[in-house]
Amino acid sequence: MELYFLGTNAGLPTTQRNVTSVALRMLEERRSSWLFDCGEATQHQILHSPLKLSRLEKIFITHMHGDHVFGLPGLLSSRASQEGSPPLTVYGPAGLKAFLEATLNATQSRIDFGLEIVEHSGGVIFEDSQIKVEARALEHRIESYGYRMTEKDRPGSLNMELLQEWGVRPGPEYGKLKNGESITVNGRLITSDQVLGAPKRGRIVTILGDTRPTPGIHPLADGADVLVHEATFTDEFADLAHKYYHSTAVQAAEAAKKAGVGELILTHFSSRYKDQDQLRPLLQEARSVFPNTQLAIEHQTFPIRPSAQEREKE
Amino acid sequence: MELYFLGTNAGLPTTQRNVTSVALRMLEERRSSWLFDCGEATQHQILHSPLKLSRLEKIFITHMHGDHVFGLPGLLSSRASQEGSPPLTVYGPAGLKAFLEATLNATQSRIDFGLEIVEHSGGVIFEDSQIKVEARALEHRIESYGYRMTEKDRPGSLNMELLQEWGVRPGPEYGKLKNGESITVNGRLITSDQVLGAPKRGRIVTILGDTRPTPGIHPLADGADVLVHEATFTDEFADLAHKYYHSTAVQAAEAAKKAGVGELILTHFSSRYKDQDQLRPLLQEARSVFPNTQLAIEHQTFPIRPSAQEREKE
Ligand SMILES: [Zn+2]
Ligand SMILES: [Zn+2]
DSSP states (O other): OEEEEEEOBSSSOOSSOOBSEEEEEEHHHHSEEEEEOOOTTHHHHHHTSSOOGGGEEEEEOSOOOHHHHTTHHHHHHHHHHSTTOOOEEEEESTTHHHHHHHHHHHTTOOOOSOEEEEEOOSEEEEEOSSEEEEEEEOOSSSOOEEEEEEEOOBOOOBOHHHHHHTTOOSSHHHHHHHTTOOEEETTEEEOHHHHBOOOBOOOEEEEEOSOOSOTTHHHHHTTOSEEEEEOOBOGGGHHHHHHTTOOBHHHHHHHHHHHTOSEEEEEOBOTTSOSHHHHHHHHHHHHHHOSSEEEOOBTOEEEOOOOHHHHHHO | OEEEEEEOBSSSOOSSOOBSEEEEEEHHHHSEEEEEOOOTTHHHHHHTSSOOGGGEEEEEOSBOOHHHHTTHHHHHHHHHHSTTOOOEEEEESTTHHHHHHHHHHHTTOOOOSOEEEEEOOSEEEEEOSSEEEEEEEOOSSSOBEEEEEEEOOBOOOBOHHHHHHTTOOSSHHHHHHHTTOOEEETTEEEOHHHHBOOOBOOOEEEEEOSOOSOTTHHHHHTTOSEEEEEOOBOGGGHHHHHHTTOOBHHHHHHHHHHHTOSEEEEEOBOTTSOSHHHHHHHHHHHHHHOSSEEEOOTTOEEEOOOOHHHHHHO
């Protein structure tokens, strides 16, 4: 499980950064990636990345501003032109369906794979045996959501040494023990407790849309291993941030600290910060409040690690 | 007057080429540029070019396929975010208005400059004292147009040596002579005929949308100084070209030859041709029919020169 940033700029593209999109890669876990937001030219960014359009399983839209959705029709059309792409679901606020239908119909774009469009207004919007996705409204000029992905706890590891000593071979017996059942081998009763380690806590990743500081962030970010938070401005432009319903780096760090997250990744930077050098003050300001902070960098991978306190438990 | 190619690939972007867009730069003539088609990430291409969004005066859409229009909403939004952008008109087939209204409304994009959307079905769609634009239907899977830009003849140059000899100073007298009027200086009657060279023939540029070979190309391209023609495939895939309503390089060259154009520029290449090397057969095949052929290259400038026969006349 890792994050791969495809666009980290606010409002419009620059020569240095593209408009917003980030992928949650879960190749090991479910052989697919999820996309969060899809600004114009996200498919172009994907061409220069290890991601594959056909492996995209879900796309979550935080809000219907153009710099977060104008890449959707093109990305879906290009994915459709690749034969054998599996179905894909797009989640987002009201208006998403009309936008996609209008653009795809006007251009007579044929989407051959199963395309499901789910408009939501928060709550648990997806859940299966591996992962749960909750959405919650933030505070932006228009309806904007954050998404909290909670991975289900995974069974602990089997004690292979002990199993070998007791003569249990890999096979269906292993599955039973993992499921908490007991088995009898060579006349010996072996209980799951004896050979199964503690379950591994599932990781939590929270990815927010554009927002001012708002109490709604807390339940989304509470105890998350990684929080992706917009940081459009440095502290000096706190007034602008408020006026345009955005956050400063310090405000993002305060939210991270309050929610007790493991790691904070800042993204969605104003075009006024031209390059990595000019972004450094955002990082410094955030770290003064919440030390374990990173700046999102396009075409870089950020692994989702269980946060420190959990690692100690294991 | 020159062409600047922003996208030359058919259907979808590749790591080498973007989807279709070409600018007609007329900085000397009218201090503006016109855009023909606007595939996704055209605004990104413009960021890496000498073009300026604020200097765009008109955008002509050849047809409503996604790879020719998905860049429009983002480009217009970014242009609107630059203060003081002058008005802009977008021309295109039926469906353009609904597409733009749906995308801009769904994303609450505020377009502060005067945005006029003109849907047409061919004919003279624009004319002023400098230039005339005629559109005509081609033969594609959906309604697709070519555009013929005819520059008006410009007055000839004044004979500066003679004027100096006769003591005529630069000023309103020059304007009168250029307008065909006579003047009297130092008691001498000077007629326009005596000092004004032959008028310069306006240039003709024809830019086609996606099309199969069709008689409609002839009136659009007849005697054009430069013809921009799609060449999706090499001759070997003539069947594919026909099936998908596209042209081969040879078919483009045949149209150029028949219409007696000055120069042919091929564009809109299939993704199967990965780089300049792999495009070379298209050029060779076209040149075997029409020698004065070029391949469109992104971020390169192609000047519009009066074609040879006209230059001889001058
Ligand atoms: Zn934004
Ligand atoms: Zn095309």
